[in-house]
Amino acid sequence: EAGVVQSPRYKIIEKKQPVAFWCNPISGHNTLYWYLQNLGQGPELLIRYENEEAVDDSQLPKDRFSAERLKGVDSTLKIQPAELGDSAVYLCASSLVGGAGGINEQFFGPGTRLTVL
Amino acid sequence: GEDVEQSLFLSVREGDSSVINCTYTDSSSTYLYWYKQEPGAGLQLLTYIFSNMDMKQDQRLTVLLNKKDKHLSLRIADTQTGDSAIYFCAESIREGYQKVTFGIGTKLQVIP
Numbered sequence: 473e474a475g476v477v478q479s480p481r482y483k484i485i486e487k488k489q490p491v492a493f494w495c496n497p498i499s500g501h502n503t504l505y506w507y508l509q510n511l512g513q514g515p516e517l518l519i520r521y522e523n524e525e526a527v528d529d530s531q532l533p534k535d536r537f538s539a540e541r542l543k544g545v546d547s548t549l550k551i552q553p554a555e556l557g558d559s560a561v562y563l564c565a566s567s568l569v570g571g572a573g574g575i576n577e578q579f580f581g582p583g584t585r586l587t588v589l
Numbered sequence: 590g591e592d593v594e595q596s597l598f599l600s601v602r603e604g605d606s607s608v609i610n611c612t613y614t615d616s617s618s619t620y621l622y623w624y625k626q627e628p629g630a631g632l633q634l635l636t637y638i639f640s641n642m643d644m645k646q647d648q649r650l651t652v653l654l655n656k657k658d659k660h661l662s663l664r665i666a667d668t669q670t671g672d673s674a675i676y677f678c679a680e681s682i683r684e685g686y687q688k689v690t691f692g693i694g695t696k697l698q699v700i701p
Contacts, residue, residue, distance in 0.1 A: 476631065503686070514593075514677050514691035515632065528688075563631055569686045575620050576687035580631025 474498075476581035478564050484587045490552035493584045497545070497566030504541055505578065506549050507563040515563055515580075521547065522569070551586075559588045593692035595678050600698045607665040609695045611678030614659060618680040619687060621654060623663045626675045626694065635676075636663075665697075673699045 477496040485491050497504050502523055507515035518537070520528040523544040532539065536555070541547040551558055565578040592614040601607045613621070618640055624632040638645045638652045638661075645652045651664040665672055675694040681687035 512597075512693065514679075514693045516691075565631070574687075575622075575637055576681055576689055577634050577637075578632075578689065580633070582629060582631050 476564055476566055476579050478562075478581035478584055480584055481582065482585050482587075484589065485554055486589050487556055488553040490550065491554050491586060492548050492550045493562050493564075493586075495547045495549070495564030495581060497547070497564070498579050501566035501568050501579070502544070503567045503569045504547050505563075505565040505567075506539060506547070507565065509561040509563055509583065511560070515565075518549070554586075554588045556588050559586055561585050593678050593680055593690055595676075595692040595695045597693070598696050598698070600700060601668050602700050603668060603670055605668055607663075607668045607672070607697055607699075609663045609665075609676050609678075609697065611661040611663075611692055611695075612659055613661065613678070613680045615680060615682055616656075616659065617682055619683050620681045621652075621661050622677075622679040622681070622689070623650075623652065624677040624679060624691070626677065628674075632677060632691075668697075668699050670699045670701055673697055 479494050504521040506518040509515045519532045519539050521541045539549045561583040563583045565580045567578045595611045622637040623635045625635045626632045649666045653662045675696050677694045678692040679689050681689045
């Protein structure tokens, strides 16, 4: 079974340009996450989707970042316009979250490394 | 609030045991996890422990949890060069679902 797929793997843009990242989660996973990982840091949650609904976007800088998960499967994360400080790895993860409150094993994609010049 | 701390770097010789330590602050953590990240890859769950357990062993991996001190450790026996990676400690707290917070990661370097 394929894991979480992300594209592109690398992206270099100039500041003030727009950029978009795409994620295809593991089939059947109802929950999708976008994380920001700065160099030498752990993943920090940007937004979490349950099916099509964004249920936690409190850490998403909404002035420049937007995300969508149409049909509750694939998702895109967009930055417009990009700033120098947005250079980081953007990770997508998915999990199957049930109502019993068991462990939340998240499956991560390889990430998109963004460089803003 | 949630906060997970780890040391940044650990170097061991091949064949030795590695011990990676982590402290967390939230006493209401339900589960604690260890994730592994190899270069250019996403994180992968290695093992986890329920908060009412003290120890969990899985082949070469031993997880110890001291709930009183909020201290978690991961011991890797007979460390191999393929174990070189960044290891992330994480905790989850039930907020409608198990919300996961990650530490900054410990880079393990295995010297042949």
